Amino acid sequence: MTEIALLMEKPSTPVAMAQAADLSAHLPSLHTDRLTLRAPVLSDFDAYAQIACSARGEGLGGPFSRDDAWYDFASMVGTWLLRGHGIWSVEETATEQLLGFVVIGFEPGDQHHELGYMMLEDMEGRGYATEAAKAARTYAQNSLNIQVLDSYILPGNTKSIALAERLGATCVGDISYPEDDEPSLIYRHPNPAEA
Numbered sequence: 001m002t003e004i005a006l007l008m009e010k011p012s013t014p015v016a017m018a019q020a021a022d023l024s025a026h027l028p029s030l031h032t033d034r035l036t037l038r039a040p041v042l043s044d045f046d047a048y049a050q051i052a053c054s055a056r057g058e059g060l061g062g063p064f065s066r067d068d069a070w071y072d073f074a075s076m077v078g079t080w081l082l083r084g085h086g087i088w089s090v091e092e093t094a095t096e097q098l099l100g101f102v103v104i105g106f107e108p109g110d111q112h113h114e115l116g117y118m119m120l121e122d123m124e125g126r127g128y129a130t131e132a133a134k135a136a137r138t139y140a141q142n143s144l145n146i147q148v149l150d151s152y153i154l155p156g157n158t159k160s161i162a163l164a165e166r167l168g169a170t171c172v173g174d175i176s177y178p179e180d181d182e183p184s185l186i187y188r189h190p191n192p193a194e195a
Contacts, residue, residue, distance in 0.1 A: 027080055028143070030088065030135045035128065037088035037102060037135055040077050044089045047098050048073045051118050061177070076103055085144060090119070090132040099123040102136040104146070109177050112148040113140065115189060117163065129163055137167065137189055147191055152184040161185070 012020070024039035031037075040048075052069035064072060073087075080086040085104040091097060100119030107114070117133045140146040151169060153160045164187035174183035 027086075028139065030139055031093065032131050032135050034092060034094070035099070035131055035135070036091050036093045036096075037132055038091065039080075040073075040087055040089045040101075044098060044101075045070065045073050047089075047120055048101060050120060051100070054121075056118070056121065076105065079105065085113075085140065088132075088136065090128065092128075099128050100132070102129075102132045104136055104140045104144070104149075109175065110150070110152065111175060111186070112150045112188075113146045115140065115149050115151050117151075117160070124159070130166055133163065133167055141191060149189040149191070151187040151189070153187055154184055155182060161187070164189075 020042075024041065027039040029036060029038045049064075049066050049069045052064045052072060053066055054063055056063075061072070076087040078086070083106060085106075087101050087103040087105075089101055090099045092099060098120070100117070100123055102118075103114070103116040105114045105116055106112075115133060115137050117129045117136075119129045137149060140149055150172075151160070151164045152175060153164060155161075167189060169187035169189045171185050172188045173186050175186055176183045
């Protein structure tokens with residue numbers, strides 16, 4: 001692990017950590033039958049890095065070094081203060097086991113707000129991502145009044161495409177980002193207000 005990663009992942013002073021906990025308590029928590037979507041905490045970064053630093057991180061713009069994964073994670077957490085939405089850590093309510101992440105994001109180049117999802121590899125295939133993404137989408141549409149919500153997916157990411165389609169999203173075109181070798185597909189989610 002690099003010196004930067006060690007420094008960034010080290011907890012701050014007790015007073016600062018208490019302030020972080022207080023701020024986190026103001027972020028919305030979402031609950032489904034099996035899951036809790038909650039504010040990320042510092043210890044969640046290791047799971048994020050497992051995803052972002054592997055080949056599975058390609059859909060995030062990676063794979064990243066651990067340092068770059070830290071900055072990506074921190075920027076998604078920071079959008080809660082800047083935009084009023086961001087990344088949730090997804091855990092199984094009964095066990096409090098961290099399963100992955102969902103995000104309502106808006107990055108440079110995006111045409112609309114984005115619904116993103118990423119689960120730890122050994123947590124796939126159990127319906128967790130679908131359940132978490134539905135909860136985040138409902139919150140974005142009903143509580144934040146986001147009218148257009150897209151998922152931007154690389155064409156080879158068949159698992160994310162299948163999930164978007166299970167959620168009722170349809171491919172409406174593609175979008176190019178400078179850091180990607182190929183355009184991402186735009187999957188538009190249905191808006192219940194228009195149904």
